[in-house]
Amino acid sequence: MEWRLRRNCSVTPAQLGLLYVSLCVVSLGVAGFFWAHGATLVLPFAVLEILAVGIAFLVYARHAADGERVRLMGRALLVEQEVAGRLVCREFAREWVRVAPQEKSPNLIEVRGGGESVHIGRYLRPDLRPALAREISQALRGG
Template identity: 40%
Template sequence: MNRDLLRERREWLLRRNCSLSPRQMGMAYGLMCVFSFAVATGFVMIGLWQVLLFTVLEMTAVAAAFLYFARHATDYEHIVLANGKLLVEQVSAGKMSVTQLELYFLRLQMPARYGDLIHLESNGVAVDIGYFATDPRRRALAQELRAEVQGGLFSN
């Protein structure tokens, strides 16, 4: 066999593109609170206390959005093709799921429409991948994966 499946290993890592560190997120939230509450305090001084209530609700909503963002900032997909198997490790909000697929029975469904994920299925086990890739990158990943799988299975 020209191709030694036991020694070849191909990996893909897909993760979120986070532009702010947790410290920067905290600083941004603190600055928003300072400015919003300064404006609200000015309105309270002229007798419009409703603005303060709105500011509290607004900053609570922003805090919830920041917490959601922070919870998912480290999400990723790690795809490993080795030893005749495809291993898909997905982490979302700190919860990891690992799916192992046999290459011999693998069916790869390319994304049909914009926004569709790559669907993988083998022996009744199915997984969708490509959550953290743009549509062009997702299609390129599907083509790379298909070429690697077909090359490993059908080469002489």
């Protein structure tokens, strides 16, 4: 069994790159036109605008692929979390895993076992987290 939890992104990093390139072409084209007609300060401000938008797009694109994957494989529960391109994997022995849903508050789901714990559910609506916790618990018991 496998559960994939991903960030809800309407634009992929590749699409964002194309959008940024087209924005650069249009902005620099307009700025170049006015610079050629004597408005020399338009071009430096257009470059500053493009740099600011580029930094914002870079921050967005860096986290666009963030997500969590929980896999039940034989005698192990594997939790993989990707944040800003960094992948962290934790493996728990199936018979020792405890799933602790936080039903009274919109906190994350705690998966613990063997002295380790990890919090999952960042990319899931808070009202769906208890259902996910129950589903993982049932899968651990059912086998």
